[in-house]
Amino acid sequence: MRMPYRAGIGLAAVISFLLIGVGSVFSQEAGTAEESADSLEIQLKNDGEWLWGDVLAVDLEKKKIKVKHLDYETYTEKEIIIAVDAQTTYENVRSLEEIKPQDTVSIDYAVDSKGKNAAKNISVEKLENTEPSAEEGAFGEAEDTAGTAADIQAEAAE
Numbered sequence: 001m002r003m004p005y006r007a008g009i010g011l012a013a014v015i016s017f018l019l020i021g022v023g024s025v026f027s028q029e030a031g032t033a034e035e036s037a038d039s040l041e042i043q044l045k046n047d048g049e050w051l052w053g054d055v056l057a058v059d060l061e062k063k064k065i066k067v068k069h070l071d072y073e074t075y076t077e078k079e080i081i082i083a084v085d086a087q088t089t090y091e092n093v094r095s096l097e098e099i100k101p102q103d104t105v106s107i108d109y110a111v112d113s114k115g116k117n118a119a120k121n122i123s124v125e126k127l128e129n130t131e132p133s134a135e136e137g138a139f140g141e142a143e144d145t146a147g148t149a150a151d152i153q154a155e156a157a158e
Helices: 005-047 148-157
Strands: 049-059 064-071 076-083 089-091 104-111 117-125
Antiparallel strands (some): 104 117
16 A cells, blocks of 8 residues: 555654654753753852851951861862851850850851852850869769768778
């Protein structure tokens, strides 16, 4: 059975449109993946940055903190100034006034469109006292000395 000439041309046209349509779908998916990666990077930048470093200075009047930190991309030490506002939350301190130079801090911050750094959260690292106090023994536990004087007096009386 032989196809008429017009039906063959129509069938070829339909197949051509299908192939072109499928090709454009695949090319759009590749473009969409690249656009998704770009938008994810922008979203991550908008979600904020994080640093861990040592406080160099605190300006209470301007409500800014200067921190020396390691840039993990270049492995160089850098200094950064971060502004503090009413929305900034704190951990291990109640306010900017309690933060002092040489404190170790972890800061979550955002960078606005003008390049200004604004703190979202500031956590001050509190070091635990690692040396035993006078009341503690060599293993960091309080020695039980209760009754020692009474025991000595009892033994002397015997």
